Amino acid sequence: MKTDRLLGATAIAVAAMMLVFGYALQAPFAYEPVGPRAFPLIAAGMIALCGVILVLRPGEPSSESAGPIGALAALCGCLVGYALLFQPLGFVIATTIFMVPIAMIFGAKWWQGAVTGVVLAVSSYLLFDRVLEVVLPVGPFGGIV
Amino acid sequence: MDSFNYLLHGFGVALAPTNLLLAALGAVVGTMVGVLPGLGPINAVAMLVPVVFALGLPPEGSLILMAAIYIGSEYGGRISAILLNVPGEASAVMTALEGYPLARQGKAGIALSLSAWTSFVGSAIATLGIVLAAPVLAKWALAFGPVEYVALMVFAFACLTGLLTDQPVKAMLAIGLGLAISTIGIDANSGVYRYTFGSPNLVDGVQFATVVIGLFAISELLIMLDAKHGGAAVRIEQFGRSLFNRQEMRFTNMATLRGSIIGFFVGILPGAGGTVASALAYTTEKRVVEKSDPEGSRFGEGDVRGLASVEAANNSASNSNFIPMLTLGIPSSGTTAIMLGVLTLYNLTPGPALFRSQPDLVWGLIASLFIGNFILLAINIPLVGVFARMLSVPAWVLVPFIVVVSAIGVYSGKSTTFDLVLMVGLGVGGYLLRRLGVPMAPLILGLVLGKILEQSLRRALSLSAGDVAILWSSPISITLWIMAAAVLIIPLLLPRFAKWRHKTALQVD
Numbered sequence: 001m002k003t004d005r006l007l008g009a010t011a012i013a014v015a016a017m018m019l020v021f022g023y024a025l026q027a028p029f030a031y032e033p034v035g036p037r038a039f040p041l042i043a044a045g046m047i048a049l050c051g052v053i054l055v056l057r058p059g060e061p062s063s064e065s066a067g068p069i070g071a072l073a074a075l076c077g078c079l080v081g082y083a084l085l086f087q088p089l090g091f092v093i094a095t096t097i098f099m100v101p102i103a104m105i106f107g108a109k110w111w112q113g114a115v116t117g118v119v120l121a122v123s124s125y126l127l128f129d130r131v132l133e134v135v136l137p138v139g140p141f142g143g144i145v
Numbered sequence: 146m147d148s149f150n151y152l153l154h155g156f157g158v159a160l161a162p163t164n165l166l167l168a169a170l171g172a173v174v175g176t177m178v179g180v181l182p183g184l185g186p187i188n189a190v191a192m193l194v195p196v197v198f199a200l201g202l203p204p205e206g207s208l209i210l211m212a213a214i215y216i217g218s219e220y221g222g223r224i225s226a227i228l229l230n231v232p233g234e235a236s237a238v239m240t241a242l243e244g245y246p247l248a249r250q251g252k253a254g255i256a257l258s259l260s261a262w263t264s265f266v267g268s269a270i271a272t273l274g275i276v277l278a279a280p281v282l283a284k285w286a287l288a289f290g291p292v293e294y295v296a297l298m299v300f301a302f303a304c305l306t307g308l309l310t311d312q313p314v315k316a317m318l319a320i321g322l323g324l325a326i327s328t329i330g331i332d333a334n335s336g337v338y339r340y341t342f343g344s345p346n347l348v349d350g351v352q353f354a355t356v357v358i359g360l361f362a363i364s365e366l367l368i369m370l371d372a373k374h375g376g377a378a379v380r381i382e383q384f385g386r387s388l389f390n391r392q393e394m395r396f397t398n399m400a401t402l403r404g405s406i407i408g409f410f411v412g413i414l415p416g417a418g419g420t421v422a423s424a425l426a427y428t429t430e431k432r433v434v435e436k437s438d439p440e441g442s443r444f445g446e447g448d449v450r451g452l453a454s455v456e457a458a459n460n461s462a463s464n465s466n467f468i469p470m471l472t473l474g475i476p477s478s479g480t481t482a483i484m485l486g487v488l489t490l491y492n493l494t495p496g497p498a499l500f501r502s503q504p505d506l507v508w509g510l511i512a513s514l515f516i517g518n519f520i521l522l523a524i525n526i527p528l529v530g531v532f533a534r535m536l537s538v539p540a541w542v543l544v545p546f547i548v549v550v551s552a553i554g555v556y557s558g559k560s561t562t563f564d565l566v567l568m569v570g571l572g573v574g575g576y577l578l579r580r581l582g583v584p585m586a587p588l589i590l591g592l593v594l595g596k597i598l599e600q601s602l603r604r605a606l607s608l609s610a611g612d613v614a615i616l617w618s619s620p621i622s623i624t625l626w627i628m629a630a631a632v633l634i635i636p637l638l639l640p641r642f643a644k645w646r647h648k649t650a651l652q653v654d
Contacts, residue, residue, distance in 0.1 A: 027334075039324075047322065054315075075367060134556075137556075
């Protein structure tokens with residue numbers, strides 16, 4: 001299977017989506033010749049054209065090997081979890097919990113991961129929230145943590 | 146002598162304590178970023194976008210900081226290339242070709258100090274070029290109306306697809322995706338909601354910081370996992386003599402000069418940055434040496450001239466990159482595209498008018514490039530050992546650090562879970578696209594230029610009441626259309642160029 005074909009097909013699907021959701025875009029009172037619809041459709045056309053070329057004339061797939069699929073999936077899982085729980089759990093807790101496995105995916109022993117997680121969580125909270133005044137979520141335990 | 150006065154004024158801005166501090170900070174951080182594998186200038190600048198707002202920096206301050214990081218990382222990229230044979234970023238690939246063999250011969254100290262020196266010369270020449278060329282170009286660019294802008298942006302896109310990769314279709318696809326993302330949100334002219342899918346989070350479009358951090362910083366982490374899978378290089382421990390001597394300098398002077406000039410002109414082209422410049426300088430220098438001094442050529446086994454010209458070229462190009470960005474509002478690399486995006490976040494319209502309306506910003510930035518280069522030379526020769534030690538920062542510290550800073554950066558904008566999830570989604574999507582050979586820099590360029598392109602197009606067609614012929618109605622626009630077509634078509638006609646491009650593209654990957 002040539003990966004370029006897959007890429008091309010996906011591009012065509014994206015362009016089709018843009019067409020379906022973009023075709024109805026029209027201004028209620030048009031005072032200019034080109035409304036809000038034209039440009040998205042031009043972009044969609046460009047994407048579709050590239051997609052068709054990729055499907056018809058795919059290049060050779062890259063020979064580079066991907067990382068171990070398990071590690072990739074684990075990293076993606078941790079990132080999604082971190083994104084979802086960042087606000088509900090609060091910055092310090094979410095960071096501590098999720099940075100340990102991420103460090104371990106990249107070769108840390110569990111205690112090295114734990115140290116990284118705690119140090120990173122506390123120090124960046126102090127730096128960003130207290131010094132730089134970027135408000136970070138505090139989570140259910142409020143001011144205690 | 147107008148430029149000279151403006152430049153003096155610029156030095157006044159750049160030498161203000163805050164800005165000087167920012168330039169120095171940027172130089173140090175930039176060098177570190179260049180050294181660390183997996184953290185190129187584009188990632189660093191992307192993660193910085195929200196930080197500069199959090200710090201409440203004025204536009205000139207944030208640009209000075211970002212520019213210093215950008216040029217600093219070009220200096221830093223050479224350190225890991227020479228010592229580890231692992232280029233910290235794409236433009237240092239050529240550096241490793243000559244630098245690593247030199248280091249293995251026990252000449253790491255000479256290679257590092259000499260390349261710092263030629264980096265400095267390259268940057269200085271390019272910055273001088275900016276002072277001379279930019280105001281002239283800016284004056285000329287004032288003749289640009291919406292019609293010319295449309296043609297200019299199409300030309301920029303054509304350069305990107307024609308020069309950058311051996312797979313123009315994928316670069317074009319990336320531009321299309323960037324343009325598509327730029328249409329999300331409320332349309333400024335008509336108030337129509339486009340592609341928001343009823344989500345209040347998308348009403349004012351996708352946050353710029355979310356897109357760049359997701360596509361660059363987060364996808365890079367997944368790429369690092371691929372790279373970790375590969376073999377490790379042998380680390381050089383013997384530095385040898387730490388400073389080059391006068392004889393070595395004289396031996397490389399011409400190579401440095403040639404590299405600087407090549408870099409300068411390549412950097413001006415939209416879409417072609419340090420990577421193309423260093424590849425071109427390397428092949429040129431190799432050919433020159435093989436003709437003039439076939440006996441003495443050590444290319445491939447550690448020729449200092451190859452190293453000198455490559456480092457001069459990529460630093461020269463990263464500085465001259467600022468010319469199209471400042472005068473035309475057309476960024477020529479991913480990193481300058483992000484900086485341009487930051488300008489728009491400050492409600493400043495990039496383009497020639499900036500020279501008139503924001504002389505502090507433009508000339509302060511140019512002056513700070515001079516100052517930044519001096520700082521970089523000053524810290525890079527004596528402190529090279531300290532920076533080299535950063536190579537031993539383990540990935541398991543670096544990756545969590547990048548994740549946390551990215552998340553904070555994205556969250557600081559609107560404080561929503563939506564943006565964090567979008568960041569991760571874009572990171573995974575960016576990873577898949579990069580694995581499939583779709584470059585990310587054109588996507589960012591499409592995103593940054595999308596709004597301006599659409600506005601110019603609609604304004605131009607309003608002027609002509611909908612007649613498309615207005616798009617090729619002026620001499621400037623016709624020239625640009627022809628140039629755009631030429632950039633796209635010529636590579637197809639010249640098999641030799643295609644072969645060269647293919648080779649460099651392979652090495653870049």
